[in-house]
Each structure stands twice: as structure tokens, then as C-alpha cells.
Amino acid sequence: MLSSFKIYIYTPSKPFSFSSPTESLFFTSLQASPFVTQNPEEAHLFFVPFASNLSTRSIARFIRDLRMEFPYWNRTLGADHFYVSCAGLGYESDRNLVELKKNSVQISCFPVPDGKFVPHKDITLPPLARITRASHAPGNRTVRYLVRHNGAKDSKLANELRNDSDGIRTVQ
Known part of the structure; x- marks a missing residue:
């Protein structure tokens, strides 16, 4: 399984930097991993990169653009997608954010902000030492x-x- 497991990283439309060292380290490690593929047709999971200090409106637009440009989000409504956010996402009224929060896996930093973590699906990174x-x-x-x-x-x-x-x- 590990030899064939692949992750596709979406390319954001504008360059950005992560707001925390933990997010940056996770992203850098992911990019250097042997699991990353340049072909989304090979991917089992999809990584959605965005800065956690973006406004919820900007994140919703990014998800909307993904759903219009690529067929992968629409196949599972984001269930095979994940993202990293130390700030976490709350429950917003926009459809794109609801699907992102409800269906995708959020990788959070420790400690997780109250109300921004779903225990049965989200993951917490350990603190950096x-x-x-x-x-x-x-x-x-x-x-x-x-x-x-x-x-x-x-x-x-x-x-x-x-x-x-x-x-x-x-x-x-």
C-alpha cells in the first residue's frame, strides 16, 4: 500500500506563507515526501494549501475555484481532502466552508482552539520540540x-x- 499511496497538492493561485512554524514544517515535509504526485489522477488524497490567517471568504473562494476547475472535490465533497490550520476553521454558513469543515480532515496544531476540532476525523500535530x-x-x-x-x-x-x-x- 505504501509504495502506491499518493497525495496531490493543489497549487494555490497566489503565493503565500504559512503563519506558524508547525504549518510550514508540515508543508515542507509533505512536499519532500515520496508520496506526492504531480498527477492528480494517481492521488488517493488531496492536500488543500492555504494560509490559516486568510479570511473565511477567501478560503471559501479557493474551495469554490477547486470545485469548478478540478473534478476531485466533487467526487466526494472533499472527503478525500485535507488541510493544515493551526487557527482551525469554525462552522461558517458558506457551502464551501461547511463541506471543507464537515468532510475534509483538518490537521491542527497543539493545543487546538475550542470548537474548531472534530475529534472523530481531525488530527492534531504534536508540539514542536x-x-x-x-x-x-x-x-x-x-x-x-x-x-x-x-x-x-x-x-x-x-x-x-x-x-x-x-x-x-x-x-x-
Whole structure:
């Protein structure tokens, strides 16, 4: 399944930038993934890119244009589409926004704004953590959390982490 799974990314009519680092990282990662296709006929899912700070009227126009230009939205009323929005979309009266909110999967940032997340279909991205390279000297490495296997103080995992020369730590 993974070898044939494809995502088509719609091209917005005007260039834009995402309003949060999480949205930008998600979009950049998606564009670089092996799942992206340039042929919408091959796609299983469709990504709808828009800046979350756009007005609801502009987003509704973008969806309207998609439905007029491409047949893919109309096949499922957007059920095979997804978008990323840290601000989230509310329930608006415009038909295009209602279908986007009701049928498409919203990928939100953590924490999700109240009332802008549908638990049975939407997805939340975890918060971004900065990862830095620590010095290779064992005294400077930080191990934040060790799992104790069967109650043993010195598990195999703990010993491997102590002897690890990579020295990666998470900074909050």
C-alpha cells in the first residue's frame, strides 16, 4: 500500500506563507515526501494549501475555484481532502466552508482552539520540540527519561543510552 499511496497538492493561485512554524514544517515535509504526485489522477488524497490567517471568504473562494476547475472535490465533497490550520476553521454558513469543515480532515496544531476540532476525523500535530546536538563528552549529555524494564535499575536500554556517543538531547 505504501509504495502506491499518493497525495496531490493543489497549487494555490497566489503565493503565500504559512503563519506558524508547525504549518510550514508540515508543508515542507509533505512536499519532500515520496508520496506526492504531480498527477492528480494517481492521488488517493488531496492536500488543500492555504494560509490559516486568510479570511473565511477567501478560503471559501479557493474551495469554490477547486470545485469548478478540478473534478476531485466533487467526487466526494472533499472527503478525500485535507488541510493544515493551526487557527482551525469554525462552522461558517458558506457551502464551501461547511463541506471543507464537515468532510475534509483538518490537521491542527497543539493545543487546538475550542470548537474548531472534530475529534472523530481531525488530527492534531504534536508540539514542536527543538532538538540540539550536545557535546560528545558523557558528562554533558542529558537522559530525561529511562524506562525501567521489569523493575531493574540498570536495564539494557539504560546501559545503551549511557554508552551512546551520539549525544542528542531534547531542549524544551
